[in-house]
Amino acid sequence: MRHLISHRLRDFLAELIDDIDPAARLVEFREVPDGRYALRVDIPREQGKRLFLFRGLIDQALTNPGARTLVRSLLRAEVLHLGAQRSISDTRRVRFERTSLTCALCSAPIVGRAGVVFHFGVMAHRGCVGRTPEAPA
Numbered sequence: 753m754r755h756l757i758s759h760r761l762r763d764f765l766a767e768l769i770d771d772i773d774p775a776a777r778l779v780e781f782r783e784v785p786d787g788r789y790a791l792r793v794d795i796p797r798e799q800g801k802r803l804f805l806f807r808g809l810i811d812q813a814l815t816n817p818g819a820r821t822l823v824r825s826l827l828r829a830e831v832l833h834l835g836a837q838r839s840i841s842d843t844r845r846v847r848f849e850r851t852s853l854t855c856a857l858c859s860a861p862i863v864g865r866a867g868v869v870f871h872f873g874v875m876a877h878r879g880c881v882g883r884t885p886e887a888p889a
């Protein structure tokens with residue numbers, strides 16, 4: 753039978769994580785087989801992977817300063833890793849947003865290729881080009 757994880761232990765871990773980065777959150781914490789806990793930490797815009805840590809280590813961290821330091825280092829490594837992951841994700845997101853097509857004149861998305869023209873080297877709706885007042889040649 754699965755016994756309930758004490759609120760004290762969960763609060764303790766949540767506090768450690770909060771100390772490392774107040775934006776990071778303990779989103780999962782439960783017992784799994786083989787004497788381990790599964791836990792997951794998220795930061796804004798980046799979801800962590802499930803970590804499996806020995807139950808004895810986490811339980812000891814409540815009272816044993818050495819175990820606490822070790823758990824804190826593991827959690828810090830995870831939060832730093834998530835931060836690095838998020839930078840990569842953000843870069844990809846920006847790249848994607850830049851390459852998604854918008855009209856250079858009205859900034860609305862360009863859907864499909866019909867009615868699209870190149871106007872001074874940028875992509876625009878044909879209708880928008882017609883509406884643009886142009887300087888006399």
Ligand SMILES: [Zn+2]
Pocket residue numbers: 855856857858859860876877880
């Ligand atoms: Zn347009």
